[in-house]
Amino acid sequence: MWLPLIGLIVGLIWGLLTxxxxxxxxxxxxxxxxxxxxxxxxxxxRAHLQNVYDQHVFVSGFFFNxxxxxxxxxxxxxxxxxxYLAAVFxxxxxLFQNIAVIRRILLTKWMEKRQRFxxx
Amino acid sequence: MERKxxxxxxxxxxxxxxxxxxxxxxxxxxxxxxxxxMWELREDLKKxxxxxxxxxxxxxxxxxxxxxxxxxxxxxxxNALRETVEELRKEAGLTxxxxxxxxxxxxxxxxxNYVGPVIQTxxxxxxxxxxxxxxxxxxxxxAIADQRIINTTVIRDVNGITKVDNYKINSFPIQIKVIAExxxxxxxxxxxxxxxxxxxxxxxxxEISQPMSNVVIPPYNDSLHIRYMKTVxxxxxx
Numbered sequence: 437m438w439l440p441l442i443g444l445i446v447g448l449i450w451g452l453l454t455x456x457x458x459x460x461x462x463x464x465x466x467x468x469x470x471x472x473x474x475x476x477x478x479x480x481x482r483a484h485l486q487n488v489y490d491q492h493v494f495v496s497g498f499f500f501n502x503x504x505x506x507x508x509x510x511x512x513x514x515x516x517x518x519x520y521l522a523a524v525f526x527x528x529x530x531l532f533q534n535i536a537v538i539r540r541i542l543l544t545k546w547m548e549k550r551q552r553f554x555x556x
Numbered sequence: 557m558e559r560k561x562x563x564x565x566x567x568x569x570x571x572x573x574x575x576x577x578x579x580x581x582x583x584x585x586x587x588x589x590x591x592x593x594m595w596e597l598r599e600d601l602k603k604x605x606x607x608x609x610x611x612x613x614x615x616x617x618x619x620x621x622x623x624x625x626x627x628x629x630x631x632x633x634x635n636a637l638r639e640t641v642e643e644l645r646k647e648a649g650l651t652x653x654x655x656x657x658x659x660x661x662x663x664x665x666x667x668x669n670y671v672g673p674v675i676q677t678x679x680x681x682x683x684x685x686x687x688x689x690x691x692x693x694x695x696x697x698x699a700i701a702d703q704r705i706i707n708t709t710v711i712r713d714v715n716g717i718t719k720v721d722n723y724k725i726n727s728f729p730i731q732i733k734v735i736a737e738x739x740x741x742x743x744x745x746x747x748x749x750x751x752x753x754x755x756x757x758x759x760x761x762x763e764i765s766q767p768m769s770n771v772v773i774p775p776y777n778d779s780l781h782i783r784y785m786k787t788v789x790x791x792x793x794x
Contacts (some may be wrong), residue, residue: 437568439563439565440562440565440568440569440739441565441569443565443567443568443569444564444569444570444572444573445567445568445573446570446573447569447570447571447572447573447574447575447576447577448573448574448576448577449573449577449582450570450573450574451573451574451575451576451577451578451580452576452577452580452581456578456581458578458579458582459580460582462646463579463582463583466575466578466579466582467579469575470572470575470576470579471570473571473572474572475566476568477565477572479562480565480568484561488791489561491560491561491564494564494568495564495568498568503700511756517619546563
């Protein structure tokens with residue numbers, strides 16, 4: 437499970453080295469895209485831990501969520517409603533839920549391990 | 557299956573990392589909130605206006621410089637043309653010329669036992685011969701009886717009177733002014749020339765002055781008629 441972490445670091449370094457900056461008007465889109473991506477990632481980890489991981493769902497969800505969030509923000513800008521807040525809210529809530537689930541799963545696993553260790 | 561999962565996660569984490577980095581860089585330079593009050597704003601505005609004024613002034617200075625340069629260039633073109641024209645005029649003999657040279661005085665010379673008509677004029681052939689000799693000896697500008705000799709000058713006999721460009725040459729003594737680059741040389745060569753004898757046969761005496769440092773030759777007075785010359789239009793180079 438080290439490979440994804442290395443990927444994250446590589447991506448970070450890549451982004452920092454290329455020195456790409458998004459124009460001010462598009463920061464909202466990018467932030468919401470980041471949020472969507474994180475949500476998908478965390479969801480994927482959770483699915484993986486719950487053994488319900490499906491690569492098609494994961495990959496399609498990743499891109500679809502990003503596009504959906506960005507278009508929602510775009511629509512919000514044009515409607516004059518801060519619709520991206522809705523996306524932020526939805527993704528935020530889901531992020532927290534997913535992280536909570538992951539935490540519980542990991543905790544259970546750890547407890548089981550410890551119990552097994554104590555038994556032995 | 558497990559490997560594929562890993563690759564998917566890696567790709568997606570890489571993308572997320574990249575997006576995070578971009579977002580981080582974008583938001584790392586936050587817009588500083590403008591907290592200036594009216595007076596500060598006014599002052600700043602004044603500063604900016606001052607700056608603008610300065611810039612405008614600078615632009616004006618540079619424009620003036622540019623204009624002066626352009627004017628200079630145009631003038632220099634004009635000057636060059638003028639110089640060329642002046643040079644050509646000089647070459648054509650339309651200007652007064654000063655320089656070192658000699659003055660030849662031509663007058664009748666009667667021998668003691670001379671009987672015959674009074675010599676009233678000098679034959680054009682003799683004058684032409686003298687001219688040729690002078691040219692051979694390095695004369696640059698010549699004037700016969702203050703009549704400038706130019707390229708189109710004619711020396712001819714009209715009804716028994718020698719004329720140089722329609723001006724009669726019949727009142728002795730006739731002064732022939734010659735300017736040469738090296739007057740001394742011209743003088744010496746003339747002294748040794750046979751042209752003196754040729755004149756002597758016709759009863760004329762050539763008196764060659766010592767080389768002078770300042771001989772003034774007048775300009776050609778009449779207008780030049782160019783009849784058989786046309787400007788050539790610049791042909792396209794092939």
